Amino acid sequence: xxxxxxxxxxxxxxxxxxxxxxxxxxxxxxxxxxxxxxxxxxxxxxxxxxxxxxxxxxxxxxxxxxxxxxxxxxxxxxxxxxxxxxxxxxxxxxxxxxxxxxxxxxxxxxxxxxxxxxxxxxxxx
RNA sequence: UCACCUUAUCGCCGUGUGUUGAACUUGUUUCAGCGUCUUUUUCUUUUUUAGCUGAAAAGUUAAAUCAAAAAAGAUCCCAAAUCAAAGUUUGGGGCAAGGAGGAAAGUCCGGACACCAUAGCACAGUAUAGCGGGUAACACCCGUCAUCCACUUUUGGUGGAUAGGACCAGUGCAACAGAAAGAAUGUACAGGUAAUGCUGUAGUGAAAUCAGGUAAACUCUAUGCGGUGCAACGCCACGUAAACCAGCUUUUGAGGGUUGUGCGCCCAAUGUUGGAGGGUAGGCGGUUUGAUCCCGAUAGUAAUAUCGCGACUAGAUAGAUGAUAAGGACAUUCGUUUCGACGAGGAAACAGAAUCCGGCUUAUGAUCUG
Numbered sequence: 298x299x300x301x302x303x304x305x306x307x308x309x310x311x312x313x314x315x316x317x318x319x320x321x322x323x324x325x326x327x328x329x330x331x332x333x334x335x336x337x338x339x340x341x342x343x344x345x346x347x348x349x350x351x352x353x354x355x356x357x358x359x360x361x362x363x364x365x366x367x368x369x370x371x372x373x374x375x376x377x378x379x380x381x382x383x384x385x386x387x388x389x390x391x392x393x394x395x396x397x398x399x400x401x402x403x404x405x406x407x408x409x410x411x412x413x414x415x416x417x418x419x420x421x422x
Numbered sequence: 423u424c425a426c427c428u429u430a431u432c433g434c435c436g437u438g439u440g441u442u443g444a445a446c447u448u449g450u451u452u453c454a455g456c457g458u459c460u461u462u463u464u465c466u467u468u469u470u471u472a473g474c475u476g477a478a479a480a481g482u483u484a485a486a487u488c489a490a491a492a493a494a495g496a497u498c499c500c501a502a503a504u505c506a507a508a509g510u511u512u513g514g515g516g517c518a519a520g521g522a523g524g525a526a527a528g529u530c531c532g533g534a535c536a537c538c539a540u541a542g543c544a545c546a547g548u549a550u551a552g553c554g555g556g557u558a559a560c561a562c563c564c565g566u567c568a569u570c571c572a573c574u575u576u577u578g579g580u581g582g583a584u585a586g587g588a589c590c591a592g593u594g595c596a597a598c599a600g601a602a603a604g605a606a607u608g609u610a611c612a613g614g615u616a617a618u619g620c621u622g623u624a625g626u627g628a629a630a631u632c633a634g635g636u637a638a639a640c641u642c643u644a645u646g647c648g649g650u651g652c653a654a655c656g657c658c659a660c661g662u663a664a665a666c667c668a669g670c671u672u673u674u675g676a677g678g679g680u681u682g683u684g685c686g687c688c689c690a691a692u693g694u695u696g697g698a699g700g701g702u703a704g705g706c707g708g709u710u711u712g713a714u715c716c717c718g719a720u721a722g723u724a725a726u727a728u729c730g731c732g733a734c735u736a737g738a739u740a741g742a743u744g745a746u747a748a749g750g751a752c753a754u755u756c757g758u759u760u761c762g763a764c765g766a767g768g769a770a771a772c773a774g775a776a777u778c779c780g781g782c783u784u785a786u787g788a789u790c791u792g
Contacts, residue, residue, distance in 0.1 A: 302433070308740070347740055358527095358774055362744095366434095370745045373433065389740090400745065 302373040308347035308387055317387050324413050328394025329368070329406045333414065336387045344379065346372055346388040354395045364392050367400055371407040378411040382418070 308314065313336060321334035336345075348368040350361045368390050390407070392398075 304435090304742095314740075349740070359772095362741095362774060365740090366744055370433080374745085 302346075302369060302376075305342050306345060308345040308389065313345070313387050314347070314389070317389055321387075321389070324410050324417070326406045326409050326413075328392060328398070329403065329410065330391045330393055331410045331414065332389045332391065333418075334387050335384050337385050342385075343382050344376070344386045344388055346376075346390070348372075348390045348392075350392045354393075360397060364398065367398060367403045368392060368407070370400070371404040374404065375408050375411055378408070379415060386418075 308317075316336070317332060317334045321332040323330055323332045325331070348365045350364045350368075352361070355361045355364065372388075372390065
């Protein structure tokens, strides 16, 4: 599959986000945490994904933008790991660290999280 | 004044992918013109560079570039919806050209735009303050005067600063000295009177009886100021209750609302008719062509204005404008040096549009000039 990340794959609905944070499960590999939830939506994609950085830890918009870009890029490059799910999911990646990360760090952490997700949710069924 | 650049791979966002006419076999067909883009050729012309001739002006040759002409090619592919047809719309894929700032920041001033009588009027309140000009407007900008400060080649010049209207409207305040700094009294000497600080001089002080200072003191004068902000506001979809809005009918103006006060204005309940409210931060418009930018001319000391030619320059909405790798360049460090350079190492400032403009302030890396 192509390593794209377009509008349809982004998590935008307020409703979905509220449901995700109140009912979702999470996988954590510091400094990145994934919150996910089984869901269903109209668009023809398997997973809708969002990213988030706390304003408390990063006061400047430039830094938050940079981290969100790194998270999106890491997910985009590695989303083939979770491509063959049977259900639809919503994802939210949270960056909880306090230092500006390198790309190699975020990529390896997200890879690990996605592999763990596959083990927990897909393989047993 | 500028705000690193190039290449490769993988991505994100919106935009464009035309238009006119004809034909019959009426097909989502065929053909032609125009436009746009690409490539090639030709010729003249514009500009640049290099060579040659020449004292120079210039001429000439070659290459690149711009314009023109001609030729060839491209101007698309797939799917769905609608439709009598022409066609139209939507989605996907190609292809093409674009895609953060000088402060995008602070939200401190000024506007545009939008809505609201809970928006009006008066008072109150508040902002500005030499003079003249600019502007849509300003607390901004330009010019100029005065005062102060600094420098200097000294009575002139240069640079900088200024909460620089009015204390003959009224009220208040004033260290030390002084009898006394306006409502109270008086020292010495001299003069004068019916009598009295009534008058002069001395004395204190920056200022002492037709006085003066102070308005980042009240105040006065002139001018301006309603409020809320694009999550404004308008339209559409889903959808309907006893909630909301409008009109009419009957009754009462008690009470409540408004930044303060007064006036004004608005608000209630019953019945009935009509409309659709809330919610989903739903979709579309507002939303990027504008007090816009570039160059030139004219007017003006200047800020700026007018005219002409050309350009189209981000529009996201959990919020695009990126990630990775390699190389180069600037500053700088070290070593070598034949002072021309060479080699090695090697930071990347402040910082991210959110309705849009004009300023101010703050943050910050270089470079040039005074």
